[in-house]
Each structure stands twice: as structure tokens, then as C-alpha cells.
Amino acid sequence: MYRTHFISELDSNLDGKEVRVAGWVHTIRNLGGKIFILLRDKSGIGQIVVEKNSKVYEIAKDLTLESAVSILGVVKSDQRAPNGVEVHAKEIEVLSFAKSPLPLDVTGKVKADIDTRLRERLLDLRRLEMQAVLKIQSVAVKSFRNTLYKNGFIEVFTPKIIASATEGGAQLFPVVYFGKEAFLAQSPQLYKELLAGAAERVFEIAPAWRAEESDTPYHLSEFISMDVEMAFADYNDVMKLIEEIIYNMVNDVKRECSNELKILNYTLPNVKIPINKITYSDAIEILKSKGLNIKFGDDIGTPELRVLYNEIKEDLYFIIDWPWLSRPFYTKQKKDSPQLSESFDLIFRWLEIASGSSRNNVREVLENSLKVRGLNPESFEFFLKWFDYGMPPHAGFGMGLARLMLMLTGLQSVKEVVPFPRDKKRLVP
Secondary structure, three states, X not given: OOOOOOHHHOOHHHOOOEEEEEEEEEEEEEOOOEEEEEEEEOOEEEEEEEEOOOOOHHHHHOOOOOOEEEEEXXXXXXXXXXXXXXXXXXXXXXXXXXXXXXXXXXXOOOOOOHHHHHHOHHHHHOOHHHHHHHHHHHHXXXXXXXHHHHOXXXXXXXXXXXXXXXXXXXXXXXXXXXXXXXXXXXXXXHHHHHHHHHHOEEEEXXXXXXXXXXXXXXXXXXXXXXXXXXXXXXXXXXXXXXXXXXXXXXXXXXXXXXXXXHHXXXXXXXXXXXXXXXXXXXXXXXXXXXXXXXXXOOXXXXXXXXXXXXXXXXXXXXXXXXXXXXXXXXEOEXXXXXXXXXXXXXXXXXXXXXXXEEEOOOHHHHHHHHHHOOOOHHHHHHHHHHHHOOOOOEEEEEEEHHHXXXXXXXXXXXXXHOOOOOXXXXXXX
């Protein structure tokens, strides 16, 4: 048995009891008469005391930082120690001895740049800040799932090797598939639409790939996409659902991750329901009034969103009714303004974290939409054929987990929040 208790479970109620704890050597202080070891496990950091006359003193003296150990000892109350208790060691078993010196300081006293952190990633992931990020991400994903389950959604899984581009784009990773050319999926979009035509309310949390040329703090080549699709619904229904998802997520993280937020020294934004909406056309007018050279039909990128945020001063807001031709072919036009679409982006300050729309559910409309965009409907026959068999009106969205995590942690780069990021420069670790 490697442990009987996690460090967070040690308290004054165990005073005088024998326990076994396991983890990594975080710091060591040799004061001559005693050795103090701070031991770290997934639950926190605890203090181990090794007396000089102890039979394990020589073992403790030779320990290195980040060695994995299992320690048997007696709990003793001491208000100066973490959690008000410390463990006086009787046995120390070295499970894995760490080389010294370490290529990265896990305690955080010596700062490292992002390239060093990503190169020495496992050690970086042991830092308390990264442990906090992983915990917050887990709680956020659980909250996302729970809200959708409560609303009658089921979790599905779509193919990740596909025959053609999901949205007709060029940012594809080709793969050889039994002698044929195929591609890694950019998104589950077309398949989740088809699944909504069978099961009505579906969602998926899964990887997606884009051969992303942008090398910014907000772009990755491989990312986790959180996708939702619902039948007999439009983009207004979807935006209401997103409001519930984000509201629950932020409050679940507040409740379950208060210690982690303290470690990150971050205060979550307040989510007010309903989330404010601004039309694309109004956003363009605001940006033009601030002297930006932008016109109807242009994208609103991060630099423009920074200007917009300074004007509207909302942490979260929707930009709705984007130009129809700027959105993917499956996006539905607005009946009263066909140059616009029933679409939205959810923006956190100046960062897009979700995008969605009402979808076309009539085959002839989809075929025309493809042709207008210079795409061949025959290439999408595997998708279009099912619109001959009662495809209901439907709507949905996709949300990037890494970008969402920037909102939940206060960190500045998606490369920080992804355990092993993939971009133009990184294929390992």
C-alpha cells in the first residue's frame, strides 16, 4: 500500500495516529537536528519531519526534489505546519529518484518562459498553478455535461477521419486512409447536424484539427471542441442554452475551485443573465466611429474586439446577425434581411469563445448556399441526401475549451492551459 491518506485528509483528528502518505518531494530544509520535507500530492502540500536520531535520517538527507516517495509516520498537531499537523517519519520508501538539478523549478520561485515550460512540460504540470488549471478544467467540463444532460441532451461521438472539408475551408490536415486521401476533422458540424435529425438533442466534447497558420496566444492546431446541436430550435434557443451553460459553469467553478482560484490569484467574471446582445451592424458602426477602417462584411478580429470591449465594457456579450456570406454554408439567412444570417459569436472581453447559428434544413437551400460560395454540392452528397427525409429545423454552436479556460483562469495563452499543446512549432512532448 502506497498511501492510507491524501495530504488534505490530515488534520488534528488524526493526532497520534499512524498514516502513510505518498507524493513528490516539493522542498527540503535540513536544519541539522531535523529535516523538514514538504510533500506534495494531488490534494495539496503537507509537512514531513525527520528527526536526526531517526533510522530514516540518512535516506531523507539524500532525497532530491521531485523524487516520488511513500512515507509512513505519526501525525502530530502543530499550528505552524500546513493544515495544523505534520507527519513524523518512521519509514521512507523512495519510489522513483529524481535527477538533480531539475530543468525547471516546480516551486515557482525561479520563473521560466513559456518555451521552457512547454519543453519541460511534465515538471511544469506539477506546479500548483497548473494543477489548479487542470482541476478548474475538469469542473468546467463536468458542469457543461451536467447542464446539457439536465436539458435532455445525449453525448455522441462523430468520425474524426472525414472525406471532405466540413466547411469548405483549406485548413485541413490530410491523412492516407487505405490508399485514399482523407482529412482530420475540422469540426463535428455536419455529423452532429445529422445526429440531431435522429436524436434531437446531442453534444460532443472531442478533439478537432485545423492547419492553423496563425501563431498567436489564441490559436492551436489541435483543440478540444465542445459542440451542441438541437432540433426544433433556432439561434435564440441556442443562445438561451449557452447562457445557462456559462452561468452554471462559472458558479460551479466558484464553488468547487475556490482554492485553485486563490492559487491563480484570479476572480471570475460575474455572469449576468440574459447576456447582452449587439448586432454585427451596430458593432461595425461603433468601430467606424472609433476611427477603424472597417466595413460591412469584414471580420471582427481580436484587435477590433479590444476596441469594442473598451466601448461596451461587458465581460460577456453576443454579437448577432452576421453577414450571411461570411458564415458557413449551413447557416440560415434572416427572412427579413437575407444579407444577414441567424448567427452569433459569444465574446469574452475581446476573445471569441463560441460561435453558432440556426441551420438550413432544406436541401435546395443548402445546395444554393454551397454554389454561391463556390463549393460543389456533389462533394457534400453524403450530407445533403438526408435532407430528403424530414430533417427538422435545428441550431447549434461550437465552443473552444482552451479559449473558455482563459476566461476561467485568467491566463493569457491557450498554450498555457492545454497540457500538451500542438501548434506550428510543437509536435512533442
